[in-house]
Amino acid sequence: MGKICYLECPTGIAGDMCLGALIDCGLPWQYLIDSLGLLGIESEYQLRTEKVIRNGQAATKVYVNLQVEHKHTHDDHHHHHYPARHLPEIENLIKNARLKDRVKEWSLAIFNQLAIAESQVHGIPPEKVHFHEVGATDAIVDIVGTCIGLDWLDIEELYCSAMPTGGGTVKAAHGLLSVPVPAVVKLWETRKVPIYSNGIKKELVTPTGAAIAVTLASGFGDPPAMKLTKMGLGAGSQDFEIPNILRLWLGEKETERRGEKETVxxxxxxxxxxxxxxxxxxxxxxxxxxxxxxxxxxxxxxxxxxxxxxxxxxxxxxxxxxxxxxxxxxxxxxxxxxxxxxxxxxxILDRQLKSISTKYGTLKVKIASWGTGKEREVINIQPEYEDCAILARKHNIPWREIAQQAIIAWESDR
The missing domain is CATH 3.30.70.1380 (Transcriptional regulatory protein pf0864 domain like)
Structure with missing residues (x-):
């Protein structure tokens, strides 16, 4: 059964809130630490987590604390953070890490979306923008960490609620900006994200949080049909009039009945x-x-x-x-x-590949079925084309004969 999740954002979304919700849903803390360590930048940050209370509700808060680099001169002692990275540097960092392919694919897609939004704001190509928010270590940890968590939970589809606009101003690398900040607005535009005001005049949706949702979500609005299995709560940093919590609904895809059978x-x-x-x-x-x-x-x-x-x-x-x-x-x-x-x-029908031995050699057949247990019914079987072609060339006989032998062998092996 395919896994599906829904991000409910009554007080917005940020990268650390995503991490908190994923941990609350069961993502092992040490697995997250070890997987992020594959990026090779663990000296730049420190992670910690704790249970916090937001308006009477317990939720998981994740802290990404940047480590300060120290530099000494002859007469004073300076503190400064690691320099911001440009998009190509971040892409190389992710591509060269021994992360799962799906984690890399999602992470690169999110950073690309974020880079495009920032470049549109500043009017220059994505690779030429000197990113501060995008290149910050905590953004890398938030984005890649979220993709690690979604992969570990084996999520196949992600949906997201409408997003609150927030209000007021926020201090950024380019000065004082109105909320929602320009990069978030650009990201919303790319997917025509439904937005509304919940009356809270704070920054509720960060560029990192918006980029995660806009890139990975199949749609925005009400929760999709699912069989709910778990609810994870990720806490924000501040207390508001309503619980500052991102809720991650985890479930299984809805199935549709065909007579006595089910399809996904x-x-x-x-x-x-x-x-x-x-x-x-x-x-x-x-x-x-x-x-x-x-x-x-x-x-x-x-x-x-x-x-x-x-x-x-x-x-x-x-x-x-x-x-x-x-x-x-x-x-x-x-x-x-x-x-x-x-x-x-x-x-879709349930599909699986099975290796079959024939007198010409071993090949795979694709088996399509529905139902479960004793009620499982095979609807169709098809030999894999390339496997048949290899054996046909090897023995210099028609492809059809190889395919027929595969079906005969499967029938006799049932």
């Missing part, structure tokens, strides 16, 4: 664009890149376009968390100027 319902993102001026070889390469990036399916259709031109409709189906990566590939590898995007629900 999940959200997928569908990307579409039509192209009439691209070399077919480039199209083929683009499809390869999208599949390699993790798209669930990629296909093209021949279409007639304006001025009677022949073209293709390129369609990509992917998990919502991978949508930005796929859009980047399409813009980079093709001549398109725009991509349509929509989220859809799909019902």
């Amino acid at each position: 319902r999940e959200t997928v993102t569908v990307l579409e664009t039509q192209i009439d001026d691209l070399n077919p070889q480039a199209v083929a390469y683009t499809l390869e890149q999208l599949i390699a990036a993790g798209a669930l399916d990629v296909f093209t259709q021949n279409i007639g376009m304006k001025k009677s031109r022949s073209g293709i409709l390129l369609t990509v189906i992917c998990h919502p968390t991978l949508a930005n990566t796929c859009k980047t590939i399409i813009f980079k590898e093709t001549t398109t100027l725009g991509i349509r995007e929509r989220n859809q629900q799909r019902n």
Whole structure:
């Protein structure tokens, strides 16, 4: 059963609140410490956690304390923090760490979104912005740590509530800024995030918190249908009129009954664009890149376009968390100027791969089924194409014969 979570943000969202909610949901503290240690910057910060009370409710508070670097001169003693990092430095830090692939993918996507927002605010390319908030050590810990926690909880889909705007002003690296700060507003714009005022005139949504939600959330609004298994509470730093707590709802995906059977319902993102001026070889390469990036399916259709031109409709189906990566590939590898995007629900059968021994060799078959236990019913089996092709070439016999032998072997092995 797929895992799903919902971030409820009545008093906003920040990176440390995400970490607190994940710890409260069961993420082992030492696992988080050890995984973050793979970045190689543990000398720059110290983590600690404690249970705190916010308006009568117990929640987990995570503190990311920056370590002060000391420098001595002949006649005085100076304290200063480690310098801010630029986006390329952060990307290299993450790529070179021995983190799980999904943690790297999510972390890089979040920092990229944050960098784009900051660059739009300052009017220069993302790689040229001298980041303070983005390059700060605590932002790296918050973002990568959150991705580590979501991966450990095996989250497949994440949703988020509407966000409170906050108010007042906050002191930042570029001076006194109105709340919500410009980078947060830019991030909200990218996903048309629903916002409202809860009357609290403080900074409630930080750029780091906004970037996490905007990048990873499949949608914003009410909680999705799920079977709730756990509620994690991550505390903010201040006390407000209402509990300053980020609530993480953890559950299992809703299933839909088909007679006496069940299928899993999940959200997928569908990307579409039509192209009439691209070399077919480039199209083929683009499809390869999208599949390699993790798209669930990629296909093209021949279409007639304006001025009677022949073209293709390129369609990509992917998990919502991978949508930005796929859009980047399409813009980079093709001549398109725009991509349509929509989220859809799909019902899927349970699928598993099983190795089967035949007289020609061992290959894998994909088994699709529904139901559980004794009621599990196999709906379809298909030999893996590449496995059959390898054996067909090796023995110089038709691909169809290898595929038939695989099904016969599976039937006799049941």
